[in-house]
Amino acid sequence: MVTTPLLPSDYLDLVSPLRAGADLCGRIEAVHPETGDAATVVIRPGRGWRGHTAGQYVRIGVDVDGVRLWRAYSLTSPTHRRDGRVTITVKAIPDGKVSNHLVRRVKPGTLVQLDHPTGDFVLPQARPAKVFYLTAGSGITPVMGMLRDSELDDVVMVHCAPRPQDVIFRNELHDLVAEKKLRLIEVHTDTDGMLDIARLDELVPDWAERETWACGPAGLLDAAEGHWTGHGVQERLHTERFRPGIVVAGDGGEVTFSASGKTVAADGATPLLDIGEEAGVLMPSGCRMGICFGCVTPLKAGAVRDLRTGGITEAEPGVLIQTCVSAAAGPCDIER
Amino acid sequence: MTAIDPTAHLTSEQIEELGRELDAIRDEVIAGRGEKDAAYIRKVIAAQRKLELVSRGVLLFSIFPPAWLLGTAGLSVAKIMDNMEIGHNILHGQWDWMRDPKIHSTTWEWDHVSPSEQWKHSHNELHHTYTNVIGKDNDLGYGIMRVDEDQKWHPFHLGQPLWNFLNACFFEYGIAAYDLELGKNLHKRRRKTPEFRARAKAVGRKIRKQVLKDYVIHPLLSGPSFLPTLAATFTANLVRNLWTHSVIMCGHFPEGVQVFERRSIEGETRGQWYLRQMMGSANISGSKAMHFMTGNLSHQIEHHLFPDLPSNRYAEVAVKVRALFEKYELEYVTGPLPKQVFSAWHKVFRLALPNKETKAGAPDHGKELVAA
Numbered sequence: 114m115v116t117t118p119l120l121p122s123d124y125l126d127l128v129s130p131l132r133a134g135a136d137l138c139g140r141i142e143a144v145h146p147e148t149g150d151a152a153t154v155v156i157r158p159g160r161g162w163r164g165h166t167a168g169q170y171v172r173i174g175v176d177v178d179g180v181r182l183w184r185a186y187s188l189t190s191p192t193h194r195r196d197g198r199v200t201i202t203v204k205a206i207p208d209g210k211v212s213n214h215l216v217r218r219v220k221p222g223t224l225v226q227l228d229h230p231t232g233d234f235v236l237p238q239a240r241p242a243k244v245f246y247l248t249a250g251s252g253i254t255p256v257m258g259m260l261r262d263s264e265l266d267d268v269v270m271v272h273c274a275p276r277p278q279d280v281i282f283r284n285e286l287h288d289l290v291a292e293k294k295l296r297l298i299e300v301h302t303d304t305d306g307m308l309d310i311a312r313l314d315e316l317v318p319d320w321a322e323r324e325t326w327a328c329g330p331a332g333l334l335d336a337a338e339g340h341w342t343g344h345g346v347q348e349r350l351h352t353e354r355f356r357p358g359i360v361v362a363g364d365g366g367e368v369t370f371s372a373s374g375k376t377v378a379a380d381g382a383t384p385l386l387d388i389g390e391e392a393g394v395l396m397p398s399g400c401r402m403g404i405c406f407g408c409v410t411p412l413k414a415g416a417v418r419d420l421r422t423g424g425i426t427e428a429e430p431g432v433l434i435q436t437c438v439s440a441a442a443g444p445c446d447i448e449r
Numbered sequence: 450m451t452a453i454d455p456t457a458h459l460t461s462e463q464i465e466e467l468g469r470e471l472d473a474i475r476d477e478v479i480a481g482r483g484e485k486d487a488a489y490i491r492k493v494i495a496a497q498r499k500l501e502l503v504s505r506g507v508l509l510f511s512i513f514p515p516a517w518l519l520g521t522a523g524l525s526v527a528k529i530m531d532n533m534e535i536g537h538n539i540l541h542g543q544w545d546w547m548r549d550p551k552i553h554s555t556t557w558e559w560d561h562v563s564p565s566e567q568w569k570h571s572h573n574e575l576h577h578t579y580t581n582v583i584g585k586d587n588d589l590g591y592g593i594m595r596v597d598e599d600q601k602w603h604p605f606h607l608g609q610p611l612w613n614f615l616n617a618c619f620f621e622y623g624i625a626a627y628d629l630e631l632g633k634n635l636h637k638r639r640r641k642t643p644e645f646r647a648r649a650k651a652v653g654r655k656i657r658k659q660v661l662k663d664y665v666i667h668p669l670l671s672g673p674s675f676l677p678t679l680a681a682t683f684t685a686n687l688v689r690n691l692w693t694h695s696v697i698m699c700g701h702f703p704e705g706v707q708v709f710e711r712r713s714i715e716g717e718t719r720g721q722w723y724l725r726q727m728m729g730s731a732n733i734s735g736s737k738a739m740h741f742m743t744g745n746l747s748h749q750i751e752h753h754l755f756p757d758l759p760s761n762r763y764a765e766v767a768v769k770v771r772a773l774f775e776k777y778e779l780e781y782v783t784g785p786l787p788k789q790v791f792s793a794w795h796k797v798f799r800l801a802l803p804n805k806e807t808k809a810g811a812p813d814h815g816k817e818l819v820a821a
Contacts, residue, residue: 115666117658118558123551124498179487181548402722404756405573406542406554422476431548433555 130224133160139173141223142198144215147281151204151251152216153189158199158227165230167192167262168255168326168353171201172430174226177214181226183430184211187255187328187353188230191262202281204251234326234353240265241324245317247337249273249308249329255353256326257282264294269317273300273308273329310336321346328353363443364418370394370449371413379441384420386436394449396436403438410436415445455707455780456724467777468720474769475755478762487547489761493534494552501527505667511677524685526742529692531560533744538760540569545757562656563625567648571628577756581701581708581729588701589708591616591623592632595800597708602803609801613794620690625652692742695790696733700749702793703731705782726753727774732767732783739786740764750781 116124122135130138139156146152156173165171170187186201205216234255244265246256253272260268274280280299289295298316300308310333313320321344327337334352341350364381368388373395379388386408389396399407403421412428417439419426425442426434436447459467504523511517536559538544544552558565571587579585583600590596593616594609616623626632629652634645663682671678707728714725733739733747740747740763748763751770758766774781784792 114658114661115670117662118560118655119498124502127495127498176484176487176547176549178483179485179547399570399574400578402578404577405569406545406757407569407574409542409545409555421472422479424479429548431550433545433553 131157131159135159135161137161137227137229138224139199139227141219141221141225143221144219146216147202148204148279148283150216150279151202151281153200153202154215154219155198155200156225156227157197162197162199162227163229165192165199166235167259168235169230169232169258170234170255170353171199171230172228173201175211175214175219175223177210181431182211183226185355187232187258189254189257189261191258193262202251202254202257204281232353234328234351235259236263236326237324243267243319243323244269245320245323245325246270246272247325247327247329247333249333250279251281252327252329252333252353252355253281255328257285259326260289260295268294269296269298269320269323271298271300271308271313271316273302273333275303276301308333310340313340321349324349324351326351326353328355330355366415366441366444368441368444369414369446371446372449381418381440381442382420383440384437385417385434385439385441385445385447388441389436389447389449396449398437401437403435406435408436409433411448413446413448416442417445418442456728459724459777461718461720463777464720464724465718466720467773468718468723470773471723471754471770472719474766475758478755478758478766482546482759482762486759486761487544487549490535490539490544490547490552490759493530497527497530497535500530508667508674508678508681509671510674511671511681512674517677517681521681521684521688524681525688525692528560528685528689529742532689532693533696533746534741534760535559535744536561536565537744537746540565541573542757543759560659561624562621562652562659563628564651564655567628567651568624571630573756577753579714580726580753581706582711582714582725583708584711585714587627587630591627594797596702596796598800598804599708599710600800602800606801610794610798613797617691617694618687620694621686622656625656628652695786696743696746698793699733699786699789700730700746702796703782703784703789704792704796705780706731723754726750727770727779729753730782731789732781733786733789734783735785737764750783 115121125132126135129135131140137159139158141154142157143155144152145155165188168187170185172183172185174181174183186203188199189202190198190200203212203215205213236259240263244267246268248256248270249272256270270286272280277283277299280286286295286297290297302308317323325341327334327350331354334354337350338347338352341347365379367376368379368385369376370389370392375392375394377388377392379385386396386398386401397408397410399405410433412426412432412434414428416425416427417434418424420438420440426432426439428445500523504520504527507516507523508520511520536557539552539557540554540559542554545554550556554569561568576586576588581589583589583597593612595602595606629645629648634640639645663686664679667682668675668679709725709729717725727750730750730753732750733743735747745760745763746752748767751763751766754770755766771781
C-alpha cells in the first residue's frame with residue numbers, strides 16, 4: 114500500500130539487487146580466459162541461491178545489445194566453494210550472441226538474471242567404483258564440475274578437441290593426471306580425425322564396465338547411445354545434450370496453439386492472429402496493424418517473421434510476439 | 450475541419466512513396482536499438498524512483514515550509530516522469546524489445562487511477578488507430594467537448610471551458626472515466642453488463658489504492674506533518690494533472706490540426722494512414738528538458754507515426770520527418786508550449802458557441818481529406 118502500484122522490492126532492487134527475497138540474479142565478478150574462444154565467468158549469486166549439484170546447469174539471462182537473452186551453461190565450480198561464488202565456462206560459438214558477449218565483452222560488475230540450477234546429469238549418491246567421462250569441446254564443462262567436486266578412485270576421460278590449445282581446462286586436467294587422480298586420453302580431431310566410437314575398445318578396454326557420463330555434440334552422443342545400446346549396457350550411459358532443437362526459419366509452417374490444443378497449417382504471409390481466429394482460437398487482438406500491442410502472446414517454440422520488417426524472432430523463454438504482424442516462419446507454437 | 454484540403458496536391462503515388470520513406474525511417478531506428486537505449490530507460494526509471502523516495506522522505510517533515518515546497522516539487526516531477534516518459538511509453542510497447550519482464554507493456558502499472566490494461570485499450574488501440582476521426586477517436590474532446598466546426602453544437606457545449614478546466618484539474622479521474630466509457634455506460638442496462646462491472650471494479654480498486662497511499666498512509670506516516678503532507682500530495686497530483694492535460698491538449702487540438710470523417714478512412718492504405726497521423730498531430734518546440742518532461746509527447750507527430758519506437762529516439766526521427774513534411778509541402782504544426790496551449794484553449798472557447806453562419810455559396814468543408 115505504501116508504494117502502490119509498485120512493490121517495495123522495486124525500490125530495494127535499486128540498492129540491493131542480490132538481497133534475499135529479490136528475483137534471483139547474480140553479479141559477474143571476473144572473467145578468466147581459458148582458451149582462445151572460451152572463458153570462465155565468476156558469478157556471485159544473490160542470497161536466494163539454493164546451491165547446485167556437480168554436473169548441473171544454470172539458465173542465465175544476459176542483456177546483449179539491450180535485449181535480454183537466456184542461455185543454459187553448466188556450472189564448473191565445485192559445490193563447496195568457500196566464497197559462495199559459482200562459475201560457468203563458456204565457449205564462444207560462431208554468431209553466438211550470448212556466448213561471444215560473455216567470452217569477449219562482458220564487464221565485471223554486470224548483473225545477470227539466474228534460474229535455480231537444474232539437470233540430472235549428476236553423479237549418484239552412491240559413488241560408482243569405475244567412472245568414464247566421454248566429452249568433446251565444451252561438453253567438458255559439466256564433467257569438470259564433477260571432477261572438481263568429488264574425488265573418485267578410478268576415473269578415465271576421453272576428451273575430443275580440434276587442437277591441444279583448444280582443450281578447455283588443459284593444465285588442470287594434466288595436473289590431475291600427474292597426481293594420478295585421472296587417466297586422460299586427448300583426441301585432437303584436427304590431426305587424429307573425429308573419434309570413431311569403435312576405438313573405445315582400444316582406448317578404454319573396460320568401458321562397458323564403467324558408469325559413463327557423456328557430453329558433447331549430437332553426433333558423438335548419438336554414436337555413443339548406439340554403441341552402448343548395441344552392447345546392451347545402455348543403463349550405464351548418462352548423456353547431456355546442449356541446444357536440443359535448432360530452429361530452422363522457413364516460410365510458413367504448422368502452427369500449434371498449445372493452450373487450446375489446435376494445430377493448423379499457415380502460410381508465410383498470413384498474420385498468426387488471423388490463423389488463430391480462423392481456427393477458432395480465442396486470440397487477444399487490438400489495432401491489427403502492429404501499433405497497440407494488444408495482441409502480444411508468448412512464442413513457445415519455433416520462429417516467426419515480422420511482416421513489416423521481415424525480421425525473424427525465435428522462441429525463447431519470455432519472448433512475446435505481436436500476432437497481428439507476425440507470420441509463421443516454420444513450425445511454431447503459440448501459447449493460446 | 451478546414452475548407453481546403455491541405456493534402457490535395459499529393460497524388461496517390463506520392464502518398465504511397467511517403468509511406469515507404471516513413472517505413473524506412475522506422476526500420477533504421479529498429480535496427481539501431483541497443484544497449485544505450487536500454488540503459489536510458491533504466492536510468493530514467495531509477496531516477497524517478499529515487500526522486501519519489503527522497504521527495505516523500507522530505508515530506509515527512511513538511512510541517513516546515515521549505516520541506517513542504519521541496520518535497521511537493523520533487524513529488525510533482527516524479528509523478529510527471531512516471532506518467533509521461535516512463536508509463537505512457539512503456540505501455541505503448543516501446544521497450545518490449547528488451548524482453549525485460551519488469552519493463553514491459555504487459556506488466557507495467559502506473560501511478561494513475563486508470564488501470565494500465567484499460568488505458569492501453571482506449572489509448573493505444575482506439576485513439577492511435579483512429580486518430581482524429583470524428584466519432585471513432587473519442588480523444589477528440591473526450592466526449593464532453595466540441596472541438597471541430599463540423600460537430601453539432603448543443604447548448605451543453607456552452608459550458609465546455611469549465612468542463613475542460615475541471616477535466617484538467619482531475620485529469621487522471623477524467624481519463625479513468627473515459628477509459629471506462631462512463632458516459633455511454635451510465636444507462637442502467639449497460640451498467641449491469643458483467644464486463645462493464647468488472648472493469649468498473651478494477652478502476653475502483655485502483656482508485657482506492659492510490660487514494661489510500663497518497664491521502665491516508667503517507668500523511669499518517671508523517672505524524673505531526675499529517676495535514677501538510679496531505680496538501681502536498683494533493684498539490685503534486687494537481688500539478689501532474691494540469692501538466693499532462695496541457696501537454697496532451699497540444700497534441701491534437703491546436704489550430705492547424707486536421708480532423709477526419711468516418712467515411713474518409715474506409716480502405717485507407719498505409720501511406721494514407723501515415724498521412725492522417727501527420728496531419729492530425731501537433732508538436733511542442735522547446736529544450737531537451739521540455740521534451741523529457743512531456744515524455745517526448747512534444748514529438749507528438751513522430752509518436753503518432755511510430756508509437757512503438759523508443760521515446761528517446763523521437764528527437765532524431767523528428768529531423769527526418771520534418772524534412773519529409775517540407776518535401777511533400779505539408780504543414781508541420783509546432784510551437785512553444787504557451788502558444789500551443791493558448792491555441793488549444795482558444796479553440797475550446799470558440800467552439801463553445803455555435804458556428805457563425807456559413808455564407809451562401811461558400812465551399813463545403815473538405816471532407817475526404819486523406820482518402821481522396
